[in-house]
Amino acid sequence: MxxxxxxxxxxxxxxxxxxxxxxxxxxxxxxxxxxxxxxxxxxxxxxxGQYVDPRIVEELIHQKTSNNTTNKQIVTVFFSDIAGFSTISEMLTPGGLVKLINQYLTLASEPIAQNNGVINQFLGDAVSAFWGYPFVNENDHAKLACYAALEQSNQLNKLRRMMPETMGLRKGLPEIKVRIGLATGKVVTGNIGSEHSKFYTVMGKAVQIAEQLEGMNKIYGTTILLMEETKMLAAEAIETREIDRLYLGDRNEPIGVYELLSYAGELEPKLAEWRDRFEVGLREYRQQNWEQAQSNFQACLHLKADDKPTQLYLKRIEFLRQNPPAQDWNGVWENFG
The missing domain is CATH 1.10.8 (Helicase, Ruva Protein; domain 3)
Incomplete structure (x- = not known):
């Protein structure tokens, strides 16, 4: 007994x-x-559970068969990468590099797990994760992915405090920045692989777009970019500003791209004004009203002098004034070369 x-x-x-x-x-x-x-x-x-999300392990243990374990569903995908990681890696010994990566991945994973996301893969210093049923409510995947992305900044601050010991340096420490892309769409989820080796993953355009958006942060000088579908699903929980329309994946129509700024209601009044002026400037820009667009973007710089997207659009206006687009221009910039 x-x-x-x-x-x-x-x-x-x-x-x-x-x-x-x-x-x-x-x-x-x-x-x-x-x-x-x-x-x-x-x-x-x-x-x-150290290699695969414990919820997936639980599901696999209780499965009576490994057949027909894939399905299609709408999820939100998260992809992050350390900016300039190759430069940082050159400063470290192999042992120091592994220690730094393990510390970073541990910290980066915590907000994902706390918001019920599933780590898909670690690719060097990159993290791929997703949110979808049955791991989260069907209505919450975009919101939870945004929360996990916003919380990465706190984790980076923790990493920076740990770096002197990790790298054995007190001065000359590299600046650690992370870029994040979020995308929502229909994907295939399930156990993918050969007869001898499988892993639980997601496949689809949303995975590709999340990775593309992560890379586009470098061009815009932003930290977190998300596609319009993600923004619409999480709109009541977050603050964003529209950044651009881009051709992503193999879509024939441009996709609205937004910068994730904060949780809902937590944007300071000055930054809310900056965001609103920027979006007015963006509308004028797309209508080829160059003078009004320039005026609004310059007002943005008075509110936030180091804003990289504003600086980028002022350069574009200067170029487009000298090289006018067609009257039916859809406002999409394709000259990223």
Whole structure:
């Protein structure tokens, strides 16, 4: 009785003493064998939980068959990368580099896990994750992905405080910045691979677009970019500003791209004004009203002097005044060379 009560309370290390060879002894032995199997399953979950999301491990353990485990669904994909990582890696010994990467990936993973996301892959210093059913509510995946992205800045601050010890330096520490892309769309989820080796992953255009948006941050001088579908689904939970319209993936129509700024209601009044003036300037820009667009963008710089997208649009206006687009121009800039 004490053994069963201990197991009920979560103690799997209990062992029932076998003191007879009658039915009670046989029952005690069977109980111990059952506990051995439970402990073995828990060890498997603990071990593979370091490589695969524990919820996926749980699902795989309880599956009776490995066939037909894929499905199509709408998810939000997160892709992040450390800016200028190759330069940072050249400063470190192999051991120091591995330690820094492990520290960063541990910190970057925490907000994803806390917001019920699934880590898809670690690709060097890059992190790929996704949110979708059954791991989160069907209506929450975009919002939770945005939360995880916003919380990365706090994790970076923790990493910066750890770096002197990690790198053995007090001065000359590299500046660590992370770029993030978020995209929402229909993907295939499930166990993908050969007969001998499979892994749980997502495949689809949203994965490609999230990675593209991560890279586009470099051009715009932003930190977090998300596609319009993601913004629409999470609109009540976040503050954004429209940045551009871009051809992403293999879509024939341009996609609205937004910068993720903060949680809803947490944008300072001055930054809210800056965001609103920027979007007015963007509308005038698309209508080829160069003077009005320039005036609004210059007002943005008075509110936030180091704003890279504003500086970028002022350069574009200067170019387009000298090289006017067609009257039916859709406002999409394609000269990224």
């Amino acid at each position: 004490k053994g069963t009560q201990a197991v009920e309370q979560g103690n799997l290390e209990v062992q029932v003493a076998i003191t007879s060879t009658d039915e009670i002894g046989i029952l005690s032995e069977s109980f111990n064998l059952m506990l051995d199997k439970v402990r073995q399953k828990e060890r498997i979950k603990a071990t593979f």
